[in-house]
Amino acid sequence: QSYTVLSSRCYNITSSSRIVMNILDQLSSLDPLLSRFIEGETQKQRFQFLVHELTEKCWDKCMERPSTRLESRTEGCIVNCVERFIDSSNFVANRLQKVSTSGLE
């Protein structure tokens, strides 16, 4: 199921994503020709969800006192933050896969 990340059973979900998934769920029963539209919007919302989350996390990690522009140090920190978040998510997923296929229960 490609919708698992944004399913309503996910506890730590942003309210906007919950709203959007409800709308898209209702749509799917209205007309089968809407399925491609629903898939597209779901994909887009998955992206929005990540951007909301990452902005929040990276703001906390990188932003000091807000000034008249984004300092280059802050910009660099935010870019690293996004990249390292993706790296660590991949790392966790890969290692979990290795651990589970090595017979450890």
Add this chain to the structure above:
Amino acid sequence: MESLGGAGGRMSSSQREELMDQVKQQIVIANTQELLTKMGEKCFTKCISKPGSSLDSSEQKCLAMCMDRYMDSWNLVSRTYTNRLQREKNFR
């Protein structure tokens, strides 16, 4: 959202178009509200250290700057994430 067809019934293409436009609009509104909520929380935290009996001018100035910086951050995260997705796609 009013139902534009019976359960499982097919809609006309203009009804479908209108429905898709309405949905896209609702999605934009939901995401904008999300952004505003988070921005409000973060900027309150950054700017209001000692709550007084009103927002003084320095607090208001801080809030305004904070909002702009939060938008800048949001856009930067969006660009960075998009670029990363593109790089991973090219790698495969």
